[in-house]
Amino acid sequence: QxxxxxxxxxxxxxxxxxxxxxxxxxxxxxxxxxxxxxxxxxxxxxxxxxxxxxxxxxxxxxxxxxxxxxxxxxxxxxxxxxxxxxxxxxxxxxxxxxxxxxxxxxxxxxxxxxxxxxxxxxxDFQVKVRGFRIELGEVEAALGAQPSIRDVVVVVREDAPGDKRLVAYVVAQAGHTADAASLRSALKGRLPEYMVPSAFVVLESLPLNANGKVDRKALPKPEAGAERTHVYVAPRNQTEQVLASLWEAVLGVKQVGIQDSFFELGGHSLLATQAMSRIRTAFNVELPLRALFEAPTVAELALKVEAARSTGQALTVPKLDAVARTGREPLSFAQQRLWLLDQLQPGSASYNLPMAVRMSGTVDVEALRRTFDELVRRHESLRTSFQVHDGQPFQVIASSQEVAWSFTALDGLPEDLREKELRSRVSAEALRPFDLSQGPLFRATLVRLGATEHVLVLVMHHIVSDGWSMDVLVREVGALYSAYAEGRSSPLPELAVQYADYAAWQRGWLKGDVLEAQLGWWRQQLAGAPHALELPTDRPRPVVQRFHGANASLLLPKALNEALKTLARQEGATSFMVLLAAWQVLLARYSGQQDISVGTPIAGRNRTELEGLIGFFVNTLVIRARLEGSPSFRQVLRQVKETTLGAYAHQEVPFEKLVEELNPERDLSRTPLFQVMFTMQTISPNTGEVRPNAGLTLRSLETEGATAKFDLTLGMAETEQGLAASLEYNTDLYDAETAHRLLGHLGTLLSGLAKDADASVWDLPLLATEERQQVLKRFTGTVSPEVAAGTETIHGRFTEQVKRTPDAVAVEHEGTRLTYAQVEVRANQLARHLRTLGVGEESR
Known part of the structure; x- marks a missing residue:
């Protein structure tokens, strides 16, 4: 310009x-x-x-x-x-x-x-920072497009061991200035958050080598605080100092100032729960999760902490301590519900939690055995079974128990059959049921594919584990195997409490006035909510619910994910809240209902003592959205945000107690209160790839069990490639085509609301262009039978017209006229050009 x-x-x-x-x-x-x-x-x-x-x-x-x-x-x-x-x-x-x-x-x-x-x-300018692959050239191009920037280079620096970060070096245009705040703000709308440099260094000119190229080794180390988008303000008192330290630990960042926002530093709902748990322990005060959303900076939250301390808002929850074992330990409320479900459908594998890991390198089998023996010793849950006395179930914790360990060799099979047999074995293990009365409820299988290629298959029953537990398991397996393979002892500290201590604590605390206060909110929240979501199905619903399932998946673009995150930031919400609201809108559009309840799991580990345990802590929350009238998506998002924060504040009520209290009409064909689930996988900044030692690398292997706990479960996850959507559907109700179409409509809906969040949720698009043409043209009979049957094409009809009237005017625009013959010549030229570009049939 x-x-x-x-x-x-x-x-x-x-x-x-x-x-x-x-x-x-x-x-x-x-x-x-x-x-x-x-x-x-x-x-x-x-x-x-x-x-x-x-x-x-x-x-x-x-x-x-x-x-x-x-x-x-x-x-x-x-x-x-x-x-x-x-x-x-x-x-x-x-x-x-x-x-x-x-x-x-x-x-x-x-x-x-x-x-x-x-x-x-x-x-060749691709790097990996905190688990994300980043194109340095893409970051440089985005910065170079800013009017104030003349030259730019972006590098990865590791000035402290393990602290990799992106640093941008910029040279301002003559007459312009460049500052970190404006540059970061400009990039946020164009790049994912992980691609925005953490530090900006303004130079008079870029250092060059003898060849005239940028000398990256000569770029200076950023000064302390260069990563800030504003001036770093140090904590001014002890409360702020403690909060800043807690955030540094939870978020995995350094030097948090009092003006830094928890969510801008990478926080999300799960990390917020951990932060509030640590605040409870550090200050001996009870603050709801909502407080962090309302006061996301250290300075703001410190005021809330001080106010709680001055008004005597002390802890109302008793301390969780280890208790003596009686031999008949009580079940937690969640365990009791799973136990009852198992009694109704004995031999079901619906609540198996499988995981498979491909191990490349030399496997020390003895070290692996010792690893799992130590895991079982450390975690009582892994040596627990369930018995009945006078009609009441109780936990039996074995003093010691060997791992149910098996070894299978497939290296004798031809290579083309090996992988197929492996998939079959993994699937069979995933679907093999447990006997809750016998135990162990954890088993491991090592499959040998070759001298340096193995697959480890782990299966646990949900009654002793959950998704968080699987992360704990992987982390501890890595630490223990590494130690044992190198001849060292276990590096893991002993656990202060066990799951049975938690179950006893929950039973002792969550009753009487405490339970009633929590239940009161849920009664009001779910009053009058329909207990059934009447989605159209491909087949009649069975009289008794069955759990046969399959999965469909869709990858949504990174750019869309970033647009949705921008919307979340605008509303002080999280990506989870945006996607949950969108899912509820889609369900409303499919069902025609304006009152939609969806289940969502919550970790249930809002106490620091529970973070390192293997056990069944996850609880289920019911999130209700009302879409009466014609609300915009932004209005629905605000409603879902408020409802979700309220549910977080009352998450202690076990779902089992909620069902018991609300007492919906029992229907064996569907789950009570909700039939559709939503989950979102988030990545902790402290979670990395497990590499037990230099000679062994681990890579997860997808395990797909043919079960579905609900009619539909939508799972979302942020990945390096984009936003991954996975739909688990009950095959007694839905066909694969329906599941894939539903995901396609979700993608169209998300694209629409990202462009215009103020549009009515009933006006947002669902159909892609091709499907829209299909339902508006072919299905309504407004095209010729030949076109509907696919035997006549537009270009074929045009060619026939050229033969009939080659010299007739076909196109007229701003004084220029083209005949049918001239249009055909130009169209053929364009077609040949497209072919040179590699464009063929079905190209998009």
């Missing part, structure tokens, strides 16, 4: 071309007044451009890949460097010309819908 300001400049083009293509390869006209960074455009005449994946195959429109160039300008290679020539100049598998080659540019690009190339950065 600066060039356009010059009187002699009439047109600006962005030209791209590596030296290896000798001249320019692509071009794009930069429009006057353009607000976005220019693309590198379309290939010039005589140049072929391909965007390919790691296997050399074309990628879809919009997907990133490496740019390969071919054509008349291609160099022969590198003088005197045959190895490098062979690496970068590769055979052209798309050309019919013998000996044709392509040059691998190493540039990461993607095709736009208009057939132009967008430059994303260098393929």
């Amino acid at each position: 600066a060039l356009y300001a010059l009187p002699q400049v009439k047109e600006v083009n962005n030209l791209y071309g590596p030296t290896e293509d000798t001249t320019y390869s692509t071009h794009a006209r930069v429009e006057r007044g353009a607000k976005t960074e220019p693309r590198i455009g379309r290939p010039l005449e005589g140049t072929q451009a391909y965007v390919l994946d790691a296997k050399g195959q074309p990628v879809p429109v919009g997907a990133p890949g490496e740019l390969y160039l071919g054509g008349e300008g291609l160099a022969r290679g590198y003088l005197g460097q045959p190895g490098l020539t062979a690496e970068r100049f590769v055979p052209d598998g798309f050309s019919e010309k013998a000996g044709a080659r392509l040059y691998r540019t190493g540039d990461k690009v993607r095709w736009g819908r208009d057939g132009t190339l967008e430059y994303l950065g260098r393929m």
Whole structure:
């Protein structure tokens, strides 16, 4: 745009071309007044451009890949460097010309819908920070697009061991200034949070080496506080100091100031629960989770803590201590419900929790055995069974118990059958039921695939475990195996309390006035709520609920996820709340009901003593959304946020007690209070990949059990690739096609509300373009039978018209006229051009 300001400049083009293509390869006209960074455009005449994946195959429109160039300008290679020539100049598998080659540019690009190339950065500038893969070039491009920036380079620094972070070095344009706050704010709308540099360093110029390239080794270390988007303000008193230290521990960050927001530092609902648990222990006060949402900075929350202390808002919950064992330990409320379900359907595998891990490297089998023996010794839950006395169940904790351990060798099978048999064995283990009265309720199977390739299959019953417990298990397996394989003793500290202590504590505390106070909120919240969600099904509902299930999945783009997170920030909510609200809107649109109740699990570990235990702590909350009238999505989100925070504050009521209190009409064909579940997986900043030792790497293997606890369970998870949606559906009710269509509608709905959160939830789009055409045209009979049957095409009809009236005017626009014959010629030219770009049938 600066060039356009010059009187002699009439047109600006962005030209791209590596030296290896000798001249320019692509071009794009930069429009006057353009607000976005220019693309590198379309290939010039005589140049072929391909965007390919790691296997050399074309990628879809919009997907990133490496740019390969071919054509008349291609160099022969590198003088005197045959190895490098062979690496970068590769055979052209798309050309019919013998000996044709392509040059691998190493540039990461993607095709736009208009057939132009967008430059994303260098393929070799990919790094991994805190578990996320980051393209440094993409960050640099986003920063370089800011009007105030002349030059920029982004690097990964590890100035302290284990503390990797992105640092941006920028040079401001003449007459401009650059500061961290404005740059970070500008990037937040364009990049995921993990790609925004944690520190910004402003330089007069970038250091260069003898070749004129940026000398990254000469870039200075950021000064303390350079990562702040505002001036760091140190704690002013002991309360603020303790809170800052707690946040540093929970969030895995350093030097938290009193103006830092818990959620902007990476906090979410699960971490917020841990933070409030530590605050309870540190200050001996009881604050609801809502307090952190209302006061997200250290300074604000410190005021609430001091107010609670001054008004005597002391702990009302008794301390959780170890208690003497009687031989007949009580069940927790959650365990009692699972035990009853097991009595109704003995032999069911619905509540099995399977996990499989592929182990590459040399496995020390003896160290692995010792690891699981120690796990069983440490955690009483893993040596617990359930007996009955006078009609009442109780826990029996064995003083010692060997792991139910088995070994299977598949390395004798042909390689093409090995993986198939492995999947079959894993599935069989996942579906093999437990006997709650016998135990053990935890088993391990080691499958040998080769000398350095094994798969470890672990299965536990939900009555002694939950999702959090699986993380505890993986973490402790890594620590113990590493120690035993190296001849060391266990590095893990002894546990202060066990699950049986928690069950006794819960039974002793959650009763009388305490229980009544919590139940009162739930009575009011769920008063008049329908107990059944009448979603359309593919088959009649069985008289007695069965738990046959399957899974469907969908990956939503990163950009959409970031847009949803931006909406969450605007409303002081979390991604969980946004996605839950969207799920409830979709269910309302499908069912036609305006009062939607959905179940969601909560960790139930709001005390620090429980964080390291294996056991069944998870509770289920019922979140109700009312969509009467025509509320906007933003209004529904605010309602869901308030309801969710209220539910968090009253999460101590076990779901079993809630069902007992509300006493809905019993229906054996469906679960009480809700039939649809929502879950969201979040990643703790302190959680990393488990690598027991240098010679062994672990990789999780998906285990898909053919069960479904509810009619539908939507699971969402943020991944490096985007927002992953997984739908577990009951196959007695739904077909796979229906499940996939439901996920597709969810994606369309999320895209719509991300663009306009103020639109009515009843007006937000659900149908993709093709499906919309299908239901508006083909299904209503408004097209010819030939088109409906797929035997007639638009281009076929156009060709027939050309034959009939070649010289008749077909198109007229701003004084220009084209005949049918001229349009056909131009269309054929465009088609040939598209084919050179690798576009074929069904290309998107």
